[in-house]
Every structure is written in structure tokens, then in C-alpha cells.
Amino acid sequence: MLAGLIFAVRDADEPTGTLAATLPFAGMTVIEYQARLLIAAGVSQIVVVVARLTPELLGAVARIGGRGVTVDTVRSAAEAAARLHPLARLLVLADGLITTDTVLGPLAREHADALLVVPEAEADAGYELIGGGDAWAGIARVDSGLLSQVAAMPRDYDVQSALLHVAAQAGTLRLVLPEGKPRGGHGVEARRDTLEARSRAVVGATLAARPGWFNRWVVRPLARVAMPALMRRHLPTGALAGGAAATALAGLVALWFGQLVAGLILGTVGVAGAMLVATFAWLRDEELLARLMGWTALGVPALAALLLGHALDAQTGELTARLLALVLVVLGALGHRAMPAARPAGWGDPPAYLVVLALGTILGLPFLGLAAAALYAAVTLALAIEALRPPV
Numbered sequence: 358m359l360a361g362l363i364f365a366v367r368d369a370d371e372p373t374g375t376l377a378a379t380l381p382f383a384g385m386t387v388i389e390y391q392a393r394l395l396i397a398a399g400v401s402q403i404v405v406v407v408a409r410l411t412p413e414l415l416g417a418v419a420r421i422g423g424r425g426v427t428v429d430t431v432r433s434a435a436e437a438a439a440r441l442h443p444l445a446r447l448l449v450l451a452d453g454l455i456t457t458d459t460v461l462g463p464l465a466r467e468h469a470d471a472l473l474v475v476p477e478a479e480a481d482a483g484y485e486l487i488g489g490g491d492a493w494a495g496i497a498r499v500d501s502g503l504l505s506q507v508a509a510m511p512r513d514y515d516v517q518s519a520l521l522h523v524a525a526q527a528g529t530l531r532l533v534l535p536e537g538k539p540r541g542g543h544g545v546e547a548r549r550d551t552l553e554a555r556s557r558a559v560v561g562a563t564l565a566a567r568p569g570w571f572n573r574w575v576v577r578p579l580a581r582v583a584m585p586a587l588m589r590r591h592l593p594t595g596a597l598a599g600g601a602a603a604t605a606l607a608g609l610v611a612l613w614f615g616q617l618v619a620g621l622i623l624g625t626v627g628v629a630g631a632m633l634v635a636t637f638a639w640l641r642d643e644e645l646l647a648r649l650m651g652w653t654a655l656g657v658p659a660l661a662a663l664l665l666g667h668a669l670d671a672q673t674g675e676l677t678a679r680l681l682a683l684v685l686v687v688l689g690a691l692g693h694r695a696m697p698a699a700r701p702a703g704w705g706d707p708p709a710y711l712v713v714l715a716l717g718t719i720l721g722l723p724f725l726g727l728a729a730a731a732l733y734a735a736v737t738l739a740l741a742i743e744a745l746r747p748p749v
Contacts, residue, residue: 359465360445360501361395361403362437363388364452364517365414370548377453377547379413383556384594384641385420386413387546391450392421392428393642397458398465400448402427404437406516434516435508441501451495452517453483455555456543457563460534464498470529472497472521483545485518487525494534495545499524556640560584563636568700571708576632587637594638598646601630605657612664615671617723621715624661628654628708655693658711659686662730665714669724681727685710688734695741705737 365378365388378388385393392403405418407430422428429440441447448465450456464473473496475484480492487493499520507519534543542558560580587597605627611620635650666682689707696704710730717726 358402358442358445359398359400360441360447361392361398361400362406362447362449363391363395363403364406364450366406366408366515366517367452367547374411375549376411376414379411379417380453380546380549380552382455382552383559386417387453387455387552388414388417389421389642391454392424392426394456394458394461395448395450396424396426398448398461400426402429402441402445404428404440405430406434406437407432433508433512434504434510434520437516438501438504438508441504443501445501447497447499447501447504449497449499449520451483451485451493451545453545453547454495455546455552455559456496457559459563460543461496464496464532467498467530467532470497470499470524470527471532472524472529473534474531475534481544483547485521487521489525489531491531491533493521493525494543497521497524497529499529503527557581557584560636560640563639568698568702569704569706569709570702571629571706571712572632573702575629575708575712576636579629580633580636583633584637594634594641594643594646597634597637598631598650601627601634601650602653603627604630605653609657609660609664612661612668615668617665617668617718618715621661621665621711621718624657625708625711625715628657628711631657632708655707658707658714659689661711662686662714662727665718665723665727669727678724678727681724681731685727685731685734688731688738692734692738692741695738695745697741697744700741700744704740705733710734 365376367377369375369377369380379386382390395403403421403426407414418428418430431437431440464471473494474491475494477486477490477492484492484494503520503523506523507516510519544555546552546555605624608620608623608627611623631650631653635647638647638650662682662685666678669678670676689710693706710733713730713733714726717723717729
């Protein structure tokens with residue numbers, strides 16, 4: 358059994374008396390974002406260590422409980438140990454920690470006790486030193502029995518710090534946060550004015566972990582430009598999704614009426630917007646909207662290919678383009694289902710095929726673009742099948 362342990366004790370660096378855990382972050386609070394990461398990592402119970410229950414914290418805890426996990430608030434290590442199963446493994450997040458699922462995932466899958474660390478010389482101000490030249494990077498996977506050892510200490514001990522040092526003294530495995538990880542999206546925050554920058558870094562880190570050259574070369578640059586303004590203005594995600602969907606729909610309508618270049622350009626812009634909104638919705642914990650935008654990014658290229666084939670055959674009176682478009686859709690769907698989550702950037706996906714269609718049409722060679730996209734999908738499917746084969 359995997360359980361989560363979150364701390365909501367430290368005050369924010371501001372005179373309002375707000376807890377760092379309840380500072381706003383991407384349309385929710387920091388502690389809600391932490392809980393979302395823990396739930397995605399597979400925890401079934403979350404224990405929150407508190408010093409005082411503020412109205413903001415009570416509201417956040419209630420919203421976390423609405424996600425289908427058991428949430429308990431405790432004031433001491435003894436209370437925490439009493440609420441947890443004796444054999445539970447704890448996934449621990451530091452007070453005010455902001456991170457990403459790509460950083461948390463390996464710790465959640467680790468079978469042994471482990472502390473995520475960085476070299477002391479590279480530690481941010483919020484990281485706690487644990488000796489041996491290391492600083493705790495805010496994530497740990499430990500046995501819940503360590504809480505009993507902390508409970509035996511004087512009550513004025515800080516639970517987070519005591520648990521960390523008990524784990525370190527027990528010789529817990531130390532995993533260094535790799536240089537390749539997007540560290541800009543990982544850190545401990547207690548200031549409201551720096552959380553916006555941290556949220557942009559989290560979005561960038563999330564997008565960086567997603568495969569495909571369309572995401573890397575189109576969506577990520579768009580996110581860097583648009584995300585700061587979107588977060589500052591607190592625009593509703595539903596309105597952004599509606600705008601992306603309307604743009605994509607306008608492209609499909611233009612294709613239906615034979616405006617091939619305009620239709621494919623609008624469709625590509627709509628798909629890029631849908632992928633951006635899907636990331637924004639994921640960050641705000643709006644899972645249904647994120648899934649809808651993900652489906653939009655997959656469905657619009659398929660419909661655009663079929664409409665392009667229909668428009669080309671309407672001009673020639675043949676069926677070749679329609680059949681080629683149907684082959685593209687089938688190959689693209691099979692390739693999407695077969696390809697692994699981690700794949701080379703050059704492999705195709707539906708948005709990438711849409712770009713190939715758009716480029717061919719802009720150059721005045723729409724049929725060639727359709728054929729090139731189908732060939733691209735066939736090569737991607739072949740590579741995906743090879744990747745599924747066990748090594749000889």
C-alpha cells in the first residue's frame with residue numbers, strides 16, 4: 358500500500374499569516390497540486406501534518422477528499438502513525454514543494470526506501486541539508502514505521518525534519534536528481550510572487566516530457582509566449598478550450614467548402630491550441646477537459662485528412678485521394694496505439710501528419726502531401742511494431 362505524507366506547517370513569506378501550502382498555484386493551492394501528483398502516482402491515502410487549521414487549508418483538504426482518496430489531518434508523528442497501515446510505504450513531499458510527475462514517478466516506483474537529493478553546493482534555499490554533502494530535494498519514499506521513531510522524540514521536534522534525519526541516519530538510499538531533469542520546475546516555495554515563475558517552469562517541464570516534434574517545436578514555444586499571460590489573467594480553462602475547438606472547427610468547415618490552405622492552417626492552429634489547453638487543464642486538475650482537448654488533438658487531423666481527400670476527389674472525379682486519406686487515418690490510429698510512451702522525436706503522430714498535409718497543400722501539391730503523410734504514418738507504425746518485439 359502506498360500512502361502520501363504532506364506537510365502544511367510553514368508560514369508563507371508574507372505578513373498575511375497564510376500557510377505556504379495554501380498559496381495559490383495554477384488555479385488551485387500548492388497542497389492540492391501536491392495531492393494531485395500523489396494521487397497520479399498511485400497513493401490511496403494522504404496524511405497532512407498541520408500546525409493549525411486555517412479556513413484555506415480546510416477548504417483545500419475538503420477538495421482533495423473529493424478526488425476519491427482518504428485524507429486525514431494530524432498534528433504529530435504519533436497521530437500520523439496511528440492513521441496509517443503498519444505496512445504502508447510513504448511517499449513524502451516537503452512543505453511547499455513544487456515538482457512534476459516526471460520527477461516524482463521514479464520515486465513512486467522505487468521498491469527500496471529512497472531520498473531524492475541534490476549536491477549541497479547546488480541546493481536551493483528551501484532544501485534541507487542532511488549531511489554527506491547532500492541536501493534533501495523534497496521527495497522521499499520511506500517505511501511508515503519510521504514515524505514511530507519520530508513519535509518517540511520530544512513533541513517540539515519538527516516532524517518533517519525529524520523524519521528526514523531518521524531516514525538519513527538509517528542509511529536510506531540517496532537518489533540524485535539528474536542533471537537532465539527540468540530542475541526549473543522543481544523546488545520549495547513559500548513566496549506568492551515566485552510561484553508564477555515556478556508554474557511556468559512546471560508547464561515547460563511537463564511539455565518537455567511529452568514526446569513528438571510537434572509538441573517540441575510548436576506547442577512548447579507557444580506555451581512560453583502565451584502561458585504567462587494566461588496565468589496572470591486567470592482565464593477560465595473552458596473558455597480557452599472553446600477557442601481552440603472553434604478554431605479547429607473553422608478549419609474543418611473551410612476544408613468542407615474547398616478552402617484547403619486556410620482550412621489546414623486553421624486546423625493546425627486549433628490542434629496546437631488544444632494541446633496547450635490540455636496541459637493547462639492538467640495543471641489545474643481539470644481532467645475531463647484535458648482528455649477532451651487530447652481527443653481533439655487526435656480527431657481533428659483525422660477529419661482534416663478525410664475532408665482533404667474528399668475535396669481532391671471532388672475535383673478529379675476519382676476515389677484515389679479518399680482511399681489514401683483513409684489509409685492515413687488507419688495507419689495513424691494503429692501507430693498511435695502501438696507506439697511506446699517514450700519514443701524518438703522524429704516519429705509521427707496525428708498533429709505531425711496534419712503539418713505534412715498543410716505543408717504539401719501550401720506548396721500547391723496537396724495530393725503529394727497526403728501521400729507523404731500516409732508514408733510517414735506507415736514508417737512510424739513499422740517502427741512502433743519493431744519496438745514492441747522482444748529482444749532476440
